[in-house]
Amino acid sequence: MEQYNKEDLIRLLSSQGNDYKMLMKRALETKKLHIGNTIYLRGLIEYSNICRKNCFYCGVRKDNKIVRYQLSDEEVYQCADMAMELGYGSLAIQSGERNDREFTDKITELVFNIKQRSNNKLGITLSCGEQKEEVYKEWFDAGAHRYLLRIESSTPSLYYKIHPQTKEHDFETRLNAVYSLLSLGYQVGTGVMIGLPFQTIEHLADDLLFFKKLNVAMVGMGPFIPHPDTPLWQYHTQIPDDRTRLQLTMKMIACLRLMMPKINMVAATANQTLAEDGREQAVLAGANIIMPNLTPTKYREQYLIYPDKACVGDKPNECRNCLYGRMKKIGHEIGYNLWGDSQAFLSQSED
Numbered sequence: 001m002e003q004y005n006k007e008d009l010i011r012l013l014s015s016q017g018n019d020y021k022m023l024m025k026r027a028l029e030t031k032k033l034h035i036g037n038t039i040y041l042r043g044l045i046e047y048s049n050i051c052r053k054n055c056f057y058c059g060v061r062k063d064n065k066i067v068r069y070q071l072s073d074e075e076v077y078q079c080a081d082m083a084m085e086l087g088y089g090s091l092a093i094q095s096g097e098r099n100d101r102e103f104t105d106k107i108t109e110l111v112f113n114i115k116q117r118s119n120n121k122l123g124i125t126l127s128c129g130e131q132k133e134e135v136y137k138e139w140f141d142a143g144a145h146r147y148l149l150r151i152e153s154s155t156p157s158l159y160y161k162i163h164p165q166t167k168e169h170d171f172e173t174r175l176n177a178v179y180s181l182l183s184l185g186y187q188v189g190t191g192v193m194i195g196l197p198f199q200t201i202e203h204l205a206d207d208l209l210f211f212k213k214l215n216v217a218m219v220g221m222g223p224f225i226p227h228p229d230t231p232l233w234q235y236h237t238q239i240p241d242d243r244t245r246l247q248l249t250m251k252m253i254a255c256l257r258l259m260m261p262k263i264n265m266v267a268a269t270a271n272q273t274l275a276e277d278g279r280e281q282a283v284l285a286g287a288n289i290i291m292p293n294l295t296p297t298k299y300r301e302q303y304l305i306y307p308d309k310a311c312v313g314d315k316p317n318e319c320r321n322c323l324y325g326r327m328k329k330i331g332h333e334i335g336y337n338l339w340g341d342s343q344a345f346l347s348q349s350e351d
């Protein structure tokens, strides 16, 4: 495992041309050596776009006048059955943030019932925002074993430029939520958006060092996609262009693969908004997880966290075949019917 300091990372994140190619090559070799060329899937359920928060970048922020939905229990179970049928070994349930009891109890019930229904065959990742430690514990006890909570930026001053200054958007609270998840025994994933207004290479280098310091098991990073109905849209002409943001994302993934060879890293769908082969590029830069969408098609248009989301109209079966072909083409295979836990997490638990 390579040790990098901030200066090394700034240099790597600035690489162009042959240096860029060399970085990608080293990251791919490192991935293959430590965790192989298998891609694990998390069938994504976009459970609800009802959200109590007003993040400046997100299309489903509370103040946006959009049609709000929440899947029925039956719809969630149908997604779970579909995941089983398609051989996706895990589910990821993502949602706008709510912390009322009705919502948190519902998630507990859904998690518990999916575990029962699938005979414990489906692994469950949750991504339902910041919650009290008791709630995270309830969800863990019900059977969720992985949790994604992106820190969005590990630099508080940047965090506060992309969130309103209200008590619902407190950096320390978010950070403490990540610590709670770690202490409860979840496989914890965090991450950041790349190419945000006001974000510098130094911020990104600090983000990488932050992931390393927290020793997280998973990371999900993706390019920032400006949404016209959000406060950050006003800066959209000031951020790096699509190609540069995508390349910067690849450099972040590659650097982190060198720093943390065994973690799980997501090839985010947002990459595909910027380039048709965006997810493949991410896999070749070191990512090993893909989250194919299982949300019923009629709701997907309402979960537009960012615009021009890829695959919004795809049927689950088309998506499965498409992914298989895309991965095969770049020399990767798919680990069907497997949870695909983080090797970084598993090897630590053995210690």
Ligand code: SAH
Residues within 6 Å of the ligand: 057, 058, 059, 094, 095, 096, 097, 127, 128, 129, 130, 148, 149, 150, 152, 192, 193, 222, 223, 224, 225, 226, 227, 270, 305, 306
């Ligand atoms: N509400 C939960 C989970 C859903 S949002 C939460 O916020 O943690 C999931 C992720 O979408 C966020 O963490 C954010 O990093 C990402 N996201 C939101 N708006 C985005 C945008 N405009 N471009 C790219 N990613 C975005």
Ligand code: SF4
Residues within 6 Å of the ligand: 051, 052, 053, 054, 055, 058, 059, 060, 061, 062, 095, 096, 097, 129, 305
């Ligand atoms: Fe809500 Fe998550 Fe969007 Fe923030 S990023 S507004 S918490 S859905």
